[in-house]
Amino acid sequence: MDLEVRPLAAADLDRADQVLRDAFRTYLGADLxxxxxxxxxxxxxxHTTVLAAYTSGWPVGTIVATQWGDVGLLGPLSVSPPMWGRGVGTRLTEAGVALLDSWGTTHQGLFTFADSTRHHGLYQRFGFWPRFLTAVMSAAVTGSEQRMGRRLTTADPAARERLVEECHAVTTAVRAGLDVRGEIDSVLEQGLGDVVVVGGTRPDGFAVLHHGPGSEAGSGIAYVKFAAARPGPGAAATFTALLDACRGYAAQVGAHRLTLGVSTARHQAYRRLVAAGLRTDVAAVTMHRPNDPGYDREDLYVLDDWR
Ligand SMILES: CC(C)(COP(=O)(O)OP(=O)(O)OC[C@H]1O[C@@H](n2cnc3c(N)ncnc32)[C@H](O)[C@@H]1OP(=O)(O)O)[C@@H](O)C(=O)NCCC(=O)NCCS
Known part of the structure; x- marks a missing residue:
């Protein structure tokens, strides 16, 4: 089989999107x-690159590589179902890892099915090791939640720029090299949702939220792509305020559900979410390369799910 892995061409985006949907629908038995x-x-x-596997000029699979500063993420990975078992997924993973390495990312990770030993085996071959569960959780939004926090889409350009740098200072305090400004830019530039900040003049926490169709959230959903509270004595209170602000945002945009992901290794954050009434819809596992905790620490109030 002639197989070439290279960045996806814009003209092939529709086809690649179809392959991704077919692959997950086939694997899961339902279109989720x-x-x-x-x-x-x-x-x-x-901050992201989509690599595609081409046979005879036709895209038959993709993998997405994401750079969050010195943190590199892989996924989703998908291969057209008729092509499964012929080495395409392996080639894509290999190319994805090479890309993360070329970016100089020192903490690499992915999010996969917790109960699939085949998936674990595939990624282990590349040095990713299974660690803690990530709980993808959700809560109903009634519409009466209080609007809280500041939204970056409503800030003037100078204030917005300053706030983005303040958000970056929060992630730097979480992990020196962690940089999610790409996610912030992507949301603001593509109109995928908003960024909510909480705290005083100097924000103590922020959440990057997607909302609606064509975003990572989908219709009727507000989804926390990433959120962090500044570490330290006030982190728990900031986290509570952040969660309220996310609920408020969800209500404001008319979403009926708020979803988010959290590593269960971030125990304090996870148990607060449970106490706040969020329910786990999916428990996935993260795999790390190398096998170290990164920012999955008990005391860190960070939300993400590497999907
Ligand atoms: C997982 C997936 C990308 C593998 O692609 P592929 O081209 O079939 O992979 P390869 O032929 O290179 O096989 C490599 C390994 O992947 C695993 N694998 C293969 N088919 C698989 C399947 N249907 N489900 C799960 N794992 C599978 C096996 O461990 C295999 O190793 P083996 O040959 O020693 O058994 C593909 O099955 C797919 O698109 N599945 C649906 C979407 C998905 O699960 N994506 C990954 C989410 S993290």
Whole structure:
């Protein structure tokens, strides 16, 4: 089989999106993606690269590589079902890892099915090791939640720029090299949702939220793509305020559900979410390369799910 792995061409985006949907629908036996998007917005973002496997000029699979500073993420990975078992997924993973390495990312990770030993085996061959569960959790939004926090879409350009740098200072305090400004830019530039900040003049926490069809959230959903509270004595209170602000945002945009992901290794954050009434819809596992905790620490109030 002639197989070439290279960056996805814009002209092949539709086809690649179809392959991704077919692959997950076939694996899961149901279409859980509906009108969410996991490929297009990432294709257009600056901190992500979509690599595609081509046979005879036709895209038969993709893998997305994401750079969050010195943290590199892989996924989603998908291969057209008729092509499964012929080494395409392996080639894509190999190319994805090489890309993360070339970016100089020192903490690499992915999010996969907790109960699939085949998936674990595939990624272990590349030095990713299974660690803690990630709980993808959700709560109903009634519409009466209080609007809290500041939204970056409503800030003037100078204030917005300053706030983005303040958000960056928060992630730097979580992990020196962690940089999610690409996610912030992607949301603001592509109109995928908003960024909510909490705290005084100097924000103590922020959440990058997607909302609606064509984003990673989907219709009727507000989804926390990433959120962090500044570490330290006030972190728990900031986290509570952040969660309220996310609920408020969800209500404001008319979402009926708020979803988010958290590593269960971030125990304090996880147990607060449970206490706040969020329910776990999916428990996935993260795999790390190398096998170290990264920012999955008990005391860190960070939300993400590496999907
Ligand atoms: C997982 C997936 C990308 C593998 O692609 P592929 O081209 O079949 O992979 P390869 O032929 O290179 O096989 C490599 C390994 O992947 C695993 N694998 C293969 N088919 C698989 C399947 N249907 N489900 C799970 N794992 C599978 C096996 O461990 C295999 O190793 P083996 O040959 O020693 O058994 C593909 O099955 C797919 O698109 N599945 C649906 C979407 C998905 O699960 N994506 C990954 C989410 S983290």
């Amino acid at each position: 993606m509906a009108d969410t998007d996991l490929l297009r917005s990432r294709f257009h973002a600056r």
